[in-house]
Amino acid sequence: MNARRSGGALRRLAKYLGAFVIVCAVGFALWQAQRVLRFYLGPSETTLSQTGFDWRAAEAGTMENTFRFEPSYPFWSDGAAKYRYVQFPAGTKIDNSNPDRWNFPKGTRIWKVFKRDGVYVETRMLYKTGLEPWDWDMAVYAPRADQTDSDKLALSRKNVGATEHDIPAPSDCVTCHGDRETRRPLGLTAFQSPRTGEAGLSIARMKELGLLMAPTDHAPEIPGNESIRSVLGYLDTNCGSCHHEGSTYVTNKVPLRLNLTTATAGRVETTNAYTTAVNRKPYLDGLGTDHYVIPGKPDQSFIYRRMKLRDNGIWQMPPIATERVDDVGVELVRQWILGL
Numbered sequence: 001m002n003a004r005r006s007g008g009a010l011r012r013l014a015k016y017l018g019a020f021v022i023v024c025a026v027g028f029a030l031w032q033a034q035r036v037l038r039f040y041l042g043p044s045e046t047t048l049s050q051t052g053f054d055w056r057a058a059e060a061g062t063m064e065n066t067f068r069f070e071p072s073y074p075f076w077s078d079g080a081a082k083y084r085y086v087q088f089p090a091g092t093k094i095d096n097s098n099p100d101r102w103n104f105p106k107g108t109r110i111w112k113v114f115k116r117d118g119v120y121v122e123t124r125m126l127y128k129t130g131l132e133p134w135d136w137d138m139a140v141y142a143p144r145a146d147q148t149d150s151d152k153l154a155l156s157r158k159n160v161g162a163t164e165h166d167i168p169a170p171s172d173c174v175t176c177h178g179d180r181e182t183r184r185p186l187g188l189t190a191f192q193s194p195r196t197g198e199a200g201l202s203i204a205r206m207k208e209l210g211l212l213m214a215p216t217d218h219a220p221e222i223p224g225n226e227s228i229r230s231v232l233g234y235l236d237t238n239c240g241s242c243h244h245e246g247s248t249y250v251t252n253k254v255p256l257r258l259n260l261t262t263a264t265a266g267r268v269e270t271t272n273a274y275t276t277a278v279n280r281k282p283y284l285d286g287l288g289t290d291h292y293v294i295p296g297k298p299d300q301s302f303i304y305r306r307m308k309l310r311d312n313g314i315w316q317m318p319p320i321a322t323e324r325v326d327d328v329g330v331e332l333v334r335q336w337i338l339g340l
């Protein structure tokens, strides 16, 4: 009698568990689907030509109100060549009153063209659709086989154009560019905008063209000598897009901050890299190290060890968007740690 009753209870439990697993799986699938649709159905057009962009014309410099720019310290993309262009609606200005967060005029578009081994493989776009600083729609376009136009993607794509280049899923753009109120451009910023005219639209040139609301003609200084500036600038774009206060992707239990802000960049010693990394302990240690940076000891410094790895996202830093180590960046950080 008792055995029969407990057998029935077990069967009921199994049934509830089965139902629970099914509900979870359906819930997860729906959540994924809404993420894909949220990005795919955004206001950005479905083909690149409809956005008004033609990378060949941009390269030739024949697109109106469109300017090339290169961040002072670019993001490492496994050696892909990248070309960036910004287009402002005629007669508009950037509200640059807060140097840590420029607000671009509604209608601004920024395109980033990727070529790998000389082959055109993708164009990404940030499109300012409203008045708030975070009103950016994001989209990514992959070339058609005949290269006549590029189509907006809903999902990621691997080994594009027979190269090793992978296009991230549109829902991944927010890991670095921020979600909702934190969304922002990462290269066209006060700290990263080109220092010289050769790299395209510098702040001085923006002032000349009447593109700035607050009259300034120089970018905020990154402190330190040439080599320290290179490290701080490198860490800002390559790590600081995720490792900053209020990141939507890195848990706030991780104390590491590698971005540049005007409040902290007055002196080398007050920058986030120095105050949160040098001689500081990580949230979760590993790889036999227990400090982010130990002066003079790169091999015992967690940030250096993780930058040197590519292991499908287990320890490697950055965890996504790269399959090859940035030897130049790694060496820069090694020299910095040795010199501390």
Ligand code: HEC
Residues within 6 Å of the ligand: 071, 073, 074, 075, 076, 082, 084, 110, 111, 112, 124, 125, 126, 138, 139, 140, 168, 169, 170, 172, 173, 174, 175, 176, 177, 184, 185, 186, 187, 188, 189, 237, 238, 241, 318, 320, 321
């Ligand atoms: C791994 C981090 C990362 C991911 C993921 C990422 N970006 Fe970026 N993106 C950056 C950084 C850092 C810059 C600035 C440095 C540079 O361009 O080299 C940038 C620059 C850009 C620019 C040029 C404007 C600017 O911010 O200065 C555009 C446009 C852009 N990204 C669009 C996208 C889109 C669309 C996606 C999703 C398909 C995406 N990005 C995914 C890190 C990322």
Ligand code: HEC
Residues within 6 Å of the ligand: 175, 176, 235, 238, 239, 240, 241, 242, 243, 249, 250, 251, 254, 255, 256, 281, 282, 283, 284, 285, 292, 302, 303, 304, 306, 307, 314, 315, 317, 318, 319, 320
């Ligand atoms: C695309 C976002 C992203 C970028 C870019 C990125 N990280 Fe991270 N990082 C993370 C996330 C998420 C974690 C937490 C999970 C983990 O430890 O793997 C993390 C954790 C870390 C940790 C351990 C933190 C702790 O206290 O446990 C270190 C060290 C680190 N990152 C270094 C770097 C360095 C150096 C760079 C630049 C070369 C970098 N990261 C770029 C997302 C990023």
